[in-house]
Amino acid sequence: MSAFNHEVIFCIVNTGFSETVMEAAKDAGARGGTILNARGTANKEAESFFHIAIQPEKEIVMILVDSKIKDAVLHALYQKAGLDTMGRGIAFSLPVEDVVGLTPWKAVDMDGKTIKMPIFKKPSETTEETK
Amino acid sequence: MAEIKKSSIARRLYGRSNGRSRVSMNRLKILVTVVNRPKADFYMDHIQSFGVNMQMVVFGHGTAPREIATAMGLADSERAVIFSVIGENNLRAALDSLDEKFNTIAGGKGIAYTIPMSSIIGKSIFNFLSDNRDAVRRNEA
Numbered sequence: 152m153s154a155f156n157h158e159v160i161f162c163i164v165n166t167g168f169s170e171t172v173m174e175a176a177k178d179a180g181a182r183g184g185t186i187l188n189a190r191g192t193a194n195k196e197a198e199s200f201f202h203i204a205i206q207p208e209k210e211i212v213m214i215l216v217d218s219k220i221k222d223a224v225l226h227a228l229y230q231k232a233g234l235d236t237m238g239r240g241i242a243f244s245l246p247v248e249d250v251v252g253l254t255p256w257k258a259v260d261m262d263g264k265t266i267k268m269p270i271f272k273k274p275s276e277t278t279e280e281t282k
Numbered sequence: 283m284a285e286i287k288k289s290s291i292a293r294r295l296y297g298r299s300n301g302r303s304r305v306s307m308n309r310l311k312i313l314v315t316v317v318n319r320p321k322a323d324f325y326m327d328h329i330q331s332f333g334v335n336m337q338m339v340v341f342g343h344g345t346a347p348r349e350i351a352t353a354m355g356l357a358d359s360e361r362a363v364i365f366s367v368i369g370e371n372n373l374r375a376a377l378d379s380l381d382e383k384f385n386t387i388a389g390g391k392g393i394a395y396t397i398p399m400s401s402i403i404g405k406s407i408f409n410f411l412s413d414n415r416d417a418v419r420r421n422e423a
Contacts (some may be wrong), residue, residue: 183345185361186342247395249394252381252384
C-alpha cells in the first residue's frame with residue numbers, strides 16, 4: 152500500500168483534446184492516465200440565449216498523481232486545456248486513499264539514464280524565494 | 283425552546299460537532315480499479331466476493347508512455363475502470379487481495395484506490411450497498 156498521499160484528477164474536455172490534456176499533465180510531472188468517452192449535457196435554453204453551442208461529445212481523463220504535484224498539474228491543465236481553450240476543459244481533483252498497484256517512478260530515457268521525478272514547488276514557496 | 287429544536291435538527295442533518303457523519307458503522311467507499319480490458323470480468327467477480335453488491339465498469343484506454351507501459355506489463359492500451367461500492371469493513375481484505383493479484387497474474391497488472399463517500403440517502407440503499415443482510419432479515423421477521 153502506498154505510503155504517499157495521492158489525488159485523482161478528473162479533466163473533462165471536448166473529444167479530441169485528451170492528448171493535449173495528457174501532454175500538459177506529463178509536463179507537470181504526471182505519469183499516465185485513463186481516457187473515458189462521455190456525453191455532456193447543457194441547458195438548451197441557456198445555450199440558445201447565449202448563442203453558444205456545447206459539444207456533447209466529451210472525454211474524461213482520469214489521472215492519479217502524487218498530491219505534491221497536484222497543484223502543478225491542475226495549473227497546467229487550466230492553462231493548456233481550460234475553458235478559454237478549444238478543449239473547454241474542466242479539471243478537479245479528489246483525494247484518494249489506499250492506493251495499490253502503483254509502480255515506483257523509474258523511467259528510462261533514450262540514453263538509458265533513469266529520469267528522476269520532477270520536483271515542483273508550490274506557488275507560495277516560489278514567491279517567498281523571489282522576495 | 284426554539285433554539286434547542288433548531289440545534290437538534292441541525293445536528294441530525296449535519297452530523298455531530300466533530301464533523302463526522304452520525305452513521306459510523308461500515309462507512310462506504312468507492313473502490314476504483316483500473317485494469318486491462320480482458321481482465322475486467324475476472325476482477326469484477328473477485329471484488330464481488332468481498333461483499334460488494336454494486337459495481338460499474340467503464341471502458342477506456344490508457345495513456346502511459348510505451349516504456350513505462352511495457353515495464354509494468356501493460357502492452358495493450360485498452361482499459362476497464364471498475365467502480366465498486368465497498369464497505370470499510372471489507373476494504374482491507376479486498377485491497378490486500380487486489381495487490382497480490384496485480385503482482386502475480388500475468389497481464390493482470392492494474393491500480394486500485396478508494397474515494398470516501400460522504401453521504402448517502404435511503405436506508406434500504408445503504409443496506410444494499412453495505413451488504414447488510416442482517417438488517418433486512420430483522421425487518422422481515
